[in-house]
Amino acid sequence: MKELTSEKMVENKIFFIRGQKVMLDSDLAKLYGVGTKVLNQAVKRNRQRFPDDFMFTLTREEIRRMSQIVTSLKFYKNVNVFTEQGVAMLSSVLRSKRAIQVNIAIMRAFVRLRRILAAHKGLAYKLEELEEKIERHDADIRDIFAAIRQLMGLPDEHKKVIGFAAK
Secondary structure, eight states, X not given: OTTTTOHHHHHTTEEEEXXXXXXXXXXXXXXXXXXXXXXXXXXXXXXXXXXXXTEEXXXXXXXXXXTTTSGGGGGOSOOEEEEHHHHHHXXXXXXXXXXXXXXXXXXXXXXXHHHXXXXXXXXXXXXXXXXXXXXXXXXXXXXXXXXXXXXXXXXXXXXXXXXXXXO
């Protein structure tokens, strides 16, 4: 059981779709030790517990894109994905000792990913600032070269020649 729910293994099953961290129904079913059909039937019987921000069905295009990562998806017509809240709600639908242990491992993985993302937001912001500075410097350098070419009487590489030009 321990190797089935290691944090790293669970983290590798969390995807970013529609701006949310989600897990696929088939991955969750494997973790819980039930069939995907059984998991989805349990959800269907308790649909009021799974609003759209807890669970949603992927479009055909999303399934096609995901099947490049998860090759088994190309055989599925419908794929449900569950957000962190949806996974937590699954524990009330799937009532077994294994479901409780799996849910604890999944919640820990989501929390760990949230911490990692929060720590990297500051770094991402600084990187974005640096990229903007470099872009401004590139524009300044192009302007300097254009001014030098103008002073030397050389044609500016970026200007279009209009009319007849001797080559």
